[in-house]
Amino acid sequence: MMVALTLGFALLFPRLTLPFGFSYIIYLMLRPLTVKLTSGPMKQRGLFFGLLALGLFFLMFPFLATIYNTETDLMSLSQKLPAVQKILQDKFFLIKVKFFEKYGIRLNLDPVNYMVSKAEVYGTNLLATIPAYLSSIFEWLLLVPLFLYFFFRESSHFKQLMMTAIPNQIFEKAYVLSSHFNTKFSEYIIAKFIEATIVGTLITVSLLVIGFPYPFILGFIAGVTNILPYIGPIIGFLPAFFIALLSQDPDITMWGMIIVYGIANLIDMVLVFPLLVSKIVNLHPIIVVVSIIVGSQLGGIIGMIVIIPFIAFFKILFKEIYKDLSVQV
């Protein structure tokens, strides 16, 4: 009943529930840090929140710089689009000529123009929706800090209030399991966030060093797509691959870029992923792979991301059930 009501509310008011969910994820990420800073002999709540505000204020500068750089990258990309179109058309023309020479069939296809016209339509639609996006960004800028403040201040009280609705017969188990789930989810989000930051930073810095174009936007894409297990690194690699493929600049080396992505993903797979995510989530690698496939079938991209903490939680749940059954037998 409670779950149905919550889902109904979430679907009815997405403008409210989306920033609410986002704030909850940020809260889960920051909670262990707050515990460390606000407990023990050094506890200073005022100091902690002051430092947090100061940190957020100064963090805005690199963030804005990244946005600025990303914007310049995007601007230069859009300026280069006609050139890219020309290169693609030339390459396709060569393919058509070779095809005619070999098989004697004339290809009457023009996929490049078709793709470009589609991209133009999408681009125009995107531009038309930008004011709506901006207004929702301002709404989020107002709502997320507000929700975050109340999560930090009232979360335990709110949780206790929610728990009063649980029947006495299942209260103890439900409470302990919900705490386990929250802990697992929080730890998983932190691990993935750290992993994405490490990979994104590694790729940005390395691309800067080898002088590859658009290092900020490519590093950002690599970091974000890294959240997706297994296929994420490949998706993150594709934009850089196409830039290197289509580039006429002799300074841009395909091999240098491949080595950068290869080493960054190798570090991620060999060091970061096993040390952070697997240890925290405590699942066998085969279970991780199988659950990601199941997650993609059940809920697409979102399913792939959220399946791991759910599986980790179900492991605990099954352990509890097994414990109960082993006593009853």
Added chain:
Amino acid sequence: MSYEKDIMEKMESGEGPSDRLDIPILKYLWDASPLSFGSKENYHEFFKKISVLSSFSDNEVRIFTKYLHRREFSSDEIIFRQGDSGYGFYFIFNGSVNIYASQKPNSEDIGDLVIRLEKRQYFGEMGLLEEFNRRSASVVAAENTVLLGIFKPDLDRMLELHPVIGAKFLRETALIMANRMGQLTRDIINLKKKVRELEQKI
């Protein structure tokens, strides 16, 4: 150290009361006031009279009560059964409970009455400490009862956020268990004595 003592010491050392408005002290005074009708105030008075928390200062009791869950049980409602997984420690805030033990755990029969616990008494402390605890007896509300429970996740959180209070509470819980063990040892000695007497008679 209580707030009263803290203020007295400051006054004695010549510091004098601060000009600034001290919100935690105001909050404490509001919570602790006998004229306040808030439920937390009742908890505060309740725990001040419980021997287990006698070493807690006023402020520590106030913080401790934040971790508690209020659960209401109607008469004859089962609080937990013998053999269930246990995660919590309960204080009887209002009403009373009966404790039953059965030879066959997890059966429908809850067994024989062992003891009746009244207001300000407590049970279930093993559930808080043991990794895989099984309830050693069934507990049933003897009348409409209000319990204040603290559970494993609460204790973990308390140890993280308020380690001194958490450690004090753990020490008190260990003392309860030590007392129960002592009682158990005395009971076993008495039973053995009775068995020997019966054997001699036969």
